[in-house]
Amino acid sequence: MKLIQRSQKSFATLGLAALMTLGSVGGLATNSLASLPASANPAIAASTEVSGDFTDVAHTTTGSARIVTDDDARYLELSEDFGTDSGPDLFVLLHRSETPDSYDESEYVSLGMLEQVSGTQRYLIPDDVEVEDFRSAVIWCREFNVTFGFAALQ
Numbered sequence: 001m002k003l004i005q006r007s008q009k010s011f012a013t014l015g016l017a018a019l020m021t022l023g024s025v026g027g028l029a030t031n032s033l034a035s036l037p038a039s040a041n042p043a044i045a046a047s048t049e050v051s052g053d054f055t056d057v058a059h060t061t062t063g064s065a066r067i068v069t070d071d072d073a074r075y076l077e078l079s080e081d082f083g084t085d086s087g088p089d090l091f092v093l094l095h096r097s098e099t100p101d102s103y104d105e106s107e108y109v110s111l112g113m114l115e116q117v118s119g120t121q122r123y124l125i126p127d128d129v130e131v132e133d134f135r136s137a138v139i140w141c142r143e144f145n146v147t148f149g150f151a152a153l154q
Contacts, residue, residue: 049074049131052151054139059085061149065137067125074125076111076137083118089143090114092123094134098152103145114139 051066063082068075076092084090093100093108100108111123125131139148 050153052137052153054082054084054149054151056149057147058141059087059146059148061085061139065151065153067131067153074129074131075122076125077122078120078137080120082120084114084139084148086117087141087146087148089141090117090148091140091142093138093140094125094129094131095136095138095150096134098135100136100138100140100147100150103140108138108140109134 047069049067049069051064053064054061061084063079065079065082066077068077076094078092090113092111092114094111095108097107109126109129111125115121134153136150136152138150140146141148
């Protein structure tokens with residue numbers, strides 16, 4: 001009987017210690033997020049210039065894209081609900097056409113390889129790019145010259 005009572009006390013002590021530890025970690029995480037400056041959260045600090053929803057072409061592509069200005073830099077930002085299929089050699093482009101159908105190098109600017117096939121992500125737009133000259137954001141497979149999807153920017 002005493003062995004059972006000791007086990008119950010040990011479990012109670014462990015449970016209390018676990019709650020105190022988790023409570024502390026949760027408190028630290030909440031406090032550290034609350035103390036971050038607005039510029040650390042892109043959704044708060046950035047101002048949107050143009051945006052659009054993705055349209056499927058060769059592969060299902062969902063979510064939206066927007067061009068934002070944040071601390072004097074411009075970015076193409078893919079939304080939290082962005083998603084497309086995996087593929088080889090996927091790039092993120094700004095294209096001169098609202099509905100891209102040609103990939104002559106004079107028609108687009110590459111912002112780099114697609115970082116991940118889902119979720120929020122940002123691509124720096126070089127300072128020398130005139131954003132007003134581009135009408136869509138594109139997910140493009142360079143190897144097979146295939147448009148996965150595009151978002152007309154308005």
